[in-house]
Amino acid sequence: MINRVVTMQRVLGQRFYSENKRVFLRKLKKFQSIGTNDLLPSECFDNRVVLVANTASKCGFTPQLGSMQKLYEQRRERGLTVLAVPSNDFGQQEPGEEDEVEKFYKNEYKVEFPITKKSKVIGPDAHPFFQALEEHYTSEVAPTWNFDKFIIDHTGDLRAVYPNDVDPLDPDVVELIDGLLDTLPQNKPQK
Template sequence: MEKSIFDLVVNGADGQPISMDKYKGRVLLIVNVASQCGFTPQYEALEKLHRAYKERGLTVLAFPSNDFGGQEPGSMDEIVQFCRTKYDVTFDVMEKVHAIGDQKHPLFQWLTAHSDSQEEVQWNFEKFLISRDGQLIARYGSRTSPDDADLVSDVEAAL
């Protein structure tokens, strides 16, 4: 297992590899997302958070996943189109990944291994806050909205 999140490589929505090292020095909010979930309206609050804090160093990274209830069945083009047209998303939407199970992406392996509980992601829109130096600061369940006072306070403290 990689020691730092910055040792990992993920793919962008276009399938091209992106070293997480690109985000070194930024605060990250990593979210597993789905277009057909009851929590999908959180895209609006994620975008608002992104726009409010991106100049201060926050980067929101969305990782679509079809692991929970088949709620992200679309192609990457469909997912990106949905995010841009329905929620005017300007943060990075990455390639669809598995957040759980035998095919769990190394990023989600790292995130769950470094959280206090080390338990699997429970549902869509679970959030992981990462410090500028690549440490997991906090993990928030799906029911915690991106505009939750505690989450926003944690983001501000990390910035």
């Protein structure tokens, strides 16, 4: 089910959730690490739940980087990857060079989770992950501002979209992530 204060019914009309898109894992694997041309390692995505946020250093929601880090610290061993995608698309709030962005995230918020190269998140030049959001769902699912959050399950399906004003540590977000982490093969009780 997709959450964005917009339900899956509204976003997809009469399509049922069982129509798993499973396309997002391939798109996630196209992200490059900040400051390099290297793709992020597959281990960031394989058999993991991924929270993707389009981020910006100069935004009123920037303190959510601290919440993202805390969530990552608490759940990375269970299979959560948090992914920051710096973007200057909204309000020109990520104007710095990549080395400045990385330094700010790591120094100010102690970010240990992966940070991608600066990317477009809207429009025809958007990163393939963000293009797929709109292509496979609708423009209502695409980012509307900095710090929109997208949760992808281990099969590569989009499971939730939370708007920028929802903190990553909001109980609804945490409950959904914990439920998805419980479905990971490595977290299921051995029989």
